[in-house]
Amino acid sequence: MPWWSWVLIWTGLVLGLLAMLVWFGFALFTKAMATGKALQDLGDRVAGVTQGQETPAQGRFRPSIFTDPTDLYLALELVRRDRAQRRQRRRDSLIARGKLSITRSLTQRTDTDA
Secondary structure: OOHHHHHHHHHHHHHHHHHHHHHHHHHHHHHHHHHHHHHHHHHHHHHHHHOOOOOOOOOOOOOHHHOOHHHHHHHHHHHHHHHHHHHHHHHHHHHHHOOHHHHOOOOOOOOOOO
8 A cells, every 4th residue: 555545545534533623612612601590590490499489380290109198090081081082083084084984993992901
């Protein structure tokens, strides 16, 4: 191999390394900026709490361990019924459009545990 081929190879490797370092630096910079913004928002929220200002609740977290089990069961049943009603409405609309009779059998599917 001639000597100039080694120069081309090493030049390509060095340029590739520099491009990779620029890419990683840019990615690290954007992540650092996002982290800084999140920390600034957190600092603003903490400053609002320490000054006695009420921050708007964003769907406050309530652990379910302190909730009555019957309430949890009723909420779960409501979700299950809503899901079943949505499925049935979708099924009825597919039948009305005639698509279900082409792709699937017309037997009604029922859950045994519901």
